Amino acid sequence: MSKIQMKTPLVEMDGDEMTRILWKLIKEELLEPYIDLKTEYYDLGLKYRDETDDQVTTDAALAIKKYGVGVKCATITPNAARVTEYGLKKMYKSPNGTLRAILDGTVFRAPIIVKGIEPYVQNWTQPITIARHAYGDVYKASELKIPGAGKAELVFTAEDGTETRELIHEFKGAGVLQGMHNLDKSIDSFAHSCFNYALDTKQDLWFATKDTISKKYDHTFKDIFQEVFDNEYKEKFEKAGITYFYTLIDDAVARVIRSNGGFIWACKNYDGDVMSDMVATAFGSLSMMTSVLVSPEGNYEYEAAHGTVQRHYYKYLKGEETSTNPLATIFAWSGALRKRGELDELPELREFADKLEKACIDTIEGGHMTKDLALITKMENPVAENTENFIQCIKTTLEGLLK
Numbered sequence: 001m002s003k004i005q006m007k008t009p010l011v012e013m014d015g016d017e018m019t020r021i022l023w024k025l026i027k028e029e030l031l032e033p034y035i036d037l038k039t040e041y042y043d044l045g046l047k048y049r050d051e052t053d054d055q056v057t058t059d060a061a062l063a064i065k066k067y068g069v070g071v072k073c074a075t076i077t078p079n080a081a082r083v084t085e086y087g088l089k090k091m092y093k094s095p096n097g098t099l100r101a102i103l104d105g106t107v108f109r110a111p112i113i114v115k116g117i118e119p120y121v122q123n124w125t126q127p128i129t130i131a132r133h134a135y136g137d138v139y140k141a142s143e144l145k146i147p148g149a150g151k152a153e154l155v156f157t158a159e160d161g162t163e164t165r166e167l168i169h170e171f172k173g174a175g176v177l178q179g180m181h182n183l184d185k186s187i188d189s190f191a192h193s194c195f196n197y198a199l200d201t202k203q204d205l206w207f208a209t210k211d212t213i214s215k216k217y218d219h220t221f222k223d224i225f226q227e228v229f230d231n232e233y234k235e236k237f238e239k240a241g242i243t244y245f246y247t248l249i250d251d252a253v254a255r256v257i258r259s260n261g262g263f264i265w266a267c268k269n270y271d272g273d274v275m276s277d278m279v280a281t282a283f284g285s286l287s288m289m290t291s292v293l294v295s296p297e298g299n300y301e302y303e304a305a306h307g308t309v310q311r312h313y314y315k316y317l318k319g320e321e322t323s324t325n326p327l328a329t330i331f332a333w334s335g336a337l338r339k340r341g342e343l344d345e346l347p348e349l350r351e352f353a354d355k356l357e358k359a360c361i362d363t364i365e366g367g368h369m370t371k372d373l374a375l376i377t378k379m380e381n382p383v384a385e386n387t388e389n390f391i392q393c394i395k396t397t398l399e400g401l402l403k
């Protein structure tokens, strides 16, 4: 069988620890034998980030802007312990933060659904994708501890010097204070990313805030979404047979629990932070969560939602057996290849991505899985495979599908 050809390279971002081991295995066993893989390689492993003073991360982000699609391995975000462990020149910022700052955009997280790994919420038969706004609010807030009585005000000084004031509270005793902000431009690009991704994946879009209480702040989010929808997406949504639906956050939470899934839930920064962990856990396992950053310009960066699985890596280094789940990393590759296939009109590449995902799901549904899933499955007598053997199981299933 001749290999599938590609037109435009994928921006490939290698990473750290156990996921770096998985990365190599996935390429060698599941991709390169079938695809004439074209990538532009960026080594985001911590060692090389340090050697290049993190320039490599910026270069990778610019390459995604140039080519449109990237696939990223999990990477270490250095803390003090990592600075010592790797002898780093400094404590570099999170690579994901750097990529997001350059590309702008929204992160969409969706679980991989497999029979036998049942969500805790039994009626969730389809995935729920969380779209988290990644700018501002409490994450860029200023805070004060108020020692005692006094008056707190919001003050805005315009460029011409005019002041607008709003009383926050007349403190009679000690308390706390917080000031936060967001930008119309950022909310607007969040809205565009969400509407585009909904069209892309043909799923309904839900958005919720607390606009009844926050009549200016949250209401602005609601208004911008509605305006962007009415002006640019209403007809496209009708054509695609999908809907946009706004509701109060409390109502959304109740509806999400009663739903069957199969939609995108757009959340403000804090809501998305909290709800994505809840939804991920309720669907079963962090190792089955995929993640894609969609920029308002239509650039895509695919990755697993989990980290570098450090604990497994240290076992691996000691020569001990590991059972690390590669699914989210494989789905990052299949997602990126499928997108490349769509953009470059390469149906064979798209079909390969579909088959690779099906091979993963069929393998697990056939009873072979990694330990994390074997521990939570409802299946009788699951076979817990080690890292290498599980990838071989997927390869065998894939070869059957490719015949």
Ligand code: NAP
Binding pocket: 073, 074, 075, 076, 077, 078, 096, 286, 287, 303, 304, 305, 306, 307, 308, 309, 310, 311, 312, 323, 324, 325, 326, 370, 372
């Ligand atoms: P982690 O890699 O997400 O793993 C935490 C635990 O979750 C693991 O120890 C393991 O549990 C389980 N787990 C996660 N993924 C798994 C998989 N694919 N297969 C099986 N089990 C899996 O988080 P961490 O170990 O706390 O963090 C390691 C590094 O990842 C940190 O340096 C952090 O900066 C980085 N990180 C990167 C990203 C990213 O690049 N997007 C995201 C988050 C964290 P058991 O040990 O119980 O088996």
Ligand code: MG
Binding pocket: 273, 274, 277
């Ligand atoms: Mg969180």
